[in-house]
Amino acid sequence: MDLETVGGLVLHTILSNLTPKDTAIAACVSNKLKSSASEDILWSKFCSQELDLNEPIDPLGNPTPSFKACYQAWREAFSMYPWPLVMRVKKCWGRLKNWLSINFPEAEATLRKGVSEVEIQESERILKVKLPLPTRILYRFCDGQEINAKKSSGSAGGSLLGLIGGYSYYSHLVNVFLLPLNEVVSNTKPIIRQIGFSSRSKYIVVAFSHTETEKFFFLNCTTGQLHVGTVNLATEGEMIPCVPNALISSVHDSNGDQQQDAMLLWLEEHARRLENGMIKLREERGTRSISLFPEEPPFCSTAITNGVKVRASAVFVPEIADLQNENAKYTFSYSIRMSLQREGCVINGIPFSSCQLNWRHWIIRANDHVESDFNAEAVIGKYPLLLPGEREFVYESCTPLPTSLGSIEGSFTFVPGRLADPKGAPFEVEVARFPLQLPDYIF
């Protein structure tokens, strides 16, 4: 049978149905196949499908002469890892970087270039650990964030660029950065010693909050699970796992089918939440940061009464959790946002051009049991005055809970006009019930 007589077009049709691997094998068969298999249009398709590349750029960011050379360069640079895992990690970083470049470029600028195999091996040697496979590849693509980034206005400016983001209530402020490998190395030993773990511990510090409030994330290199320190971290070494255990698998097994460790799962979940708008960027006093307060149902509730809109959601605060305190094991911070619609405050058909908060009525439940039900003046000591169409008035507070599940709901009492000059009778504005829930992914 004579394939020699068949035209290039037919060969091209056959080859265009092959995987990169089979195309490469075809290129080693004979001169004719080698020529057909080397057509760059085939390799540009592979670069696009597997690496999301529309231009031939090698792993170090340098352009290559062809897509074929480009694909080769990537396969060779990552030949020590299972290729499907490499593609998966690349996609994860791609999603995060893409979201940042569109929404938060000042944070994207802090991301460091990936480290080399040599640097990973050196870090493992000093730390006396073996990094889980997915984490190694994560560092090959991106070496965490530059912490001493150029500071924008005010000393807080530089420290709110954490990729993982955070929240603040009263004086408690966290914003979590991913550490570069050299910071992982220099921070792990002193912190591990401080919390009383053995020097042969397989925990390494991979992320922490770059603010006065302490919040540390540890990766267990043996199990591949990520943990966050609770309030008892320094005294008891107490930590909470951040990712569902059942999902972690084959973290050290090159031949395994689907390797995934907590770092990869955690970052993939974070990318998902950013992409679907569950968490968003928040701007406070001119500085932007990623806020972990949910913005979408079912975790964020919305209610509109007489033109007053109230949105409410809560976030679990692991660094304050106290697993040994039966009454206040879990702490949640919640964020309440209120605003007045453009039409103003309309009560029984009569419009008012402003309204002001006077009282709050709060019902906090642990499971379905009412923990507290109280009325009090103001919110965090303030009496917000709402004007039509203005930015939301936002405030945060917190509540401890003995259980991992609960809820808050309530109402605010407003007066139309102002408290100093009421234009009508006070009215109640609903705060729709929102959940307090220990999440399966903890950030």
Place this chain on the structure above:
Amino acid sequence: MKFCAVKQYFDDENNNNITSGASTTMIPLPNVESHPLAILITYCKKHLKIKANNADNKKETEKEMEQYEQELLKKVMPQELTELILAANYLNFKEALDFFCRAVASAIQNKSIEFVRKFFGLESDFELGEEEKLREEFAWSFEGVDED
């Protein structure tokens, strides 16, 4: 468009004003063996029939066609595929050509260089040492290849 080469022939005939006897005209196809031609004709007829049965439903047509193609593949030897490709190519029968090309691609999926050579009846015509160089260049592609 099926059997474009043959249709071409008819068009040419019409242009020469030979109208009658079309059903008894013999069309020379020197480059096509009878066996692959028979398969192609069956394929074509089947495709038209399925299309007629599922007049507006493109999805149904595709599904039924896929089922037929799977059945057909079971009866055809892998070695015959190259003949079928050459025949479909000569006759300018695009759908059949695409299908058989896909079938060949499946047949050589995850196979070794030697297997692919044997399959296509090719010899290595590389210069001395060139194949070694190529194998090094594509080292990443040799993992997990099927046993011959």
